Amino acid sequence: MYNGSKSDYSVYYQLLTPIDIMLGDNTMIRATHYSSILVQNLKIDALHTPTLQYSLLSISELNNEENITIFADDKCIIRDYTTVLITGTKNRKLFEVDSHDAITGHALLSNVRRKPNISLNESKRWHQQLAHLHLAALKSLIDGYTHDGKLCEVFVLAKHKRKIIRIPVQRTTTPFELLHFDICGPFTTESFEKVLYFIIFVDDYSHYTHVYILHDKKAETCIQAFQHLQAKLDSWDYDIKRFGYDNGRGEYNNRLFHSLLTARGISYKPAPPYTQHKNGVAERTIAVLTQKARAMIQDAKVPAKFWSEAIRTATYLHARTPSQAVNGKSPFEVLHRHMRLKKEAVKRAVDIVPQKNVWHSVDAQEVRQSVDIRKFRQEAQQNIDAQEVWHSVDMQEVRHSVDTQEARHSVDTQGVRQEARQDVDAQHLVDT
Numbered sequence: 001m002y003n004g005s006k007s008d009y010s011v012y013y014q015l016l017t018p019i020d021i022m023l024g025d026n027t028m029i030r031a032t033h034y035s036s037i038l039v040q041n042l043k044i045d046a047l048h049t050p051t052l053q054y055s056l057l058s059i060s061e062l063n064n065e066e067n068i069t070i071f072a073d074d075k076c077i078i079r080d081y082t083t084v085l086i087t088g089t090k091n092r093k094l095f096e097v098d099s100h101d102a103i104t105g106h107a108l109l110s111n112v113r114r115k116p117n118i119s120l121n122e123s124k125r126w127h128q129q130l131a132h133l134h135l136a137a138l139k140s141l142i143d144g145y146t147h148d149g150k151l152c153e154v155f156v157l158a159k160h161k162r163k164i165i166r167i168p169v170q171r172t173t174t175p176f177e178l179l180h181f182d183i184c185g186p187f188t189t190e191s192f193e194k195v196l197y198f199i200i201f202v203d204d205y206s207h208y209t210h211v212y213i214l215h216d217k218k219a220e221t222c223i224q225a226f227q228h229l230q231a232k233l234d235s236w237d238y239d240i241k242r243f244g245y246d247n248g249r250g251e252y253n254n255r256l257f258h259s260l261l262t263a264r265g266i267s268y269k270p271a272p273p274y275t276q277h278k279n280g281v282a283e284r285t286i287a288v289l290t291q292k293a294r295a296m297i298q299d300a301k302v303p304a305k306f307w308s309e310a311i312r313t314a315t316y317l318h319a320r321t322p323s324q325a326v327n328g329k330s331p332f333e334v335l336h337r338h339m340r341l342k343k344e345a346v347k348r349a350v351d352i353v354p355q356k357n358v359w360h361s362v363d364a365q366e367v368r369q370s371v372d373i374r375k376f377r378q379e380a381q382q383n384i385d386a387q388e389v390w391h392s393v394d395m396q397e398v399r400h401s402v403d404t405q406e407a408r409h410s411v412d413t414q415g416v417r418q419e420a421r422q423d424v425d426a427q428h429l430v431d432t
Helices: 059-064 105-111 120-129 135-141 153-158 219-235 255-264 276-300 304-319 331-431
Strands: 013-022 028-039 042-047 068-072 075-079 084-091 094-097 178-184 197-203 209-214 242-245 267-270
Touching (some): 059 068, 178 276, 197 219, 209 304, 242 276, 255 267, 276 304
Parallel strands (some): 178 242, 242 267
Antiparallel strands (some): 075 084, 084 094
């Protein structure tokens, strides 16, 4: 707010709505105009309040414009990251802006009283005593802390983190082709079912999760849960091909379970020791389920012993809420869509195969009938030809027989004639 004359403004604007300003003594003044004014090296927008005794600068407004305000040794400096903009000196309980002939801001900065720096050895001792605290915190705690610019080897070794190399893994293309598993527990509070653990099985394709509440984490208990899941998947007509889990030897990494997997033709590959991130799908799912369960318990204000029911409810809700792992769909939707398409494909196959057999049967009958007709025609033709041949042979035999009889009759006639002639001749000779 500026109390000077209008001539000090380069441009003078009237407010659309006057602004009433409440002062510390509960008096009210009204501002009706505003404009820009140059204060040392900074141009600011100010309300024109000619009735005020002093012009006032708002430090909070100046800081909102990313300026830096420094108060030290009754001096005030307002600057940006490179230039000193306004300087002031304390007068009673206020800081007055310096006139143009006052000391410059850079000189004020150099004249601000600083505490002497401590020695380098003492700074190192503080660094060690504070468990190798980082540099920014040391400077804020220890006045005059100095640093030689060298890297602290102990600091690097103590706070060094293992670098996790995340290699994208190709997702499976069918449900339950790959199954992730992990156990959570023991819980500090025993549930009302007298259990302390729960186990999850996560499908890599759909991220659909099955959860089982366990009394303990013995191999027999975990294998029983797996067999229950295997029976359920058999009823759904799905087979587990691969099984992924961490390196816990008490649950699944044992001979009994390995023999069970081998009998079912399931391959298994445990994660290397101390590499929980290799089983990240199951680890993250457990984190999500426990967070949901904790939120429901706190919101409902029920005892912690109901955590097992909260875990079951969280699993049910998690399967029916969108997930980034399956492109914004819910695991329930992805899994049951695949199950529905699989059933439809099987039904189409069952409907199409008999139809092909029917048409094949009809075609075969037609072919057989055609072959039978052609065969009948051929046999009939052969019979006709044979009859004609036999008829021709018979006719020839008849003709031959007739000819033979005629020849015989002719021979007999001739013989009779000769015998008659001989008789006549003999009778004639006798008579003579």
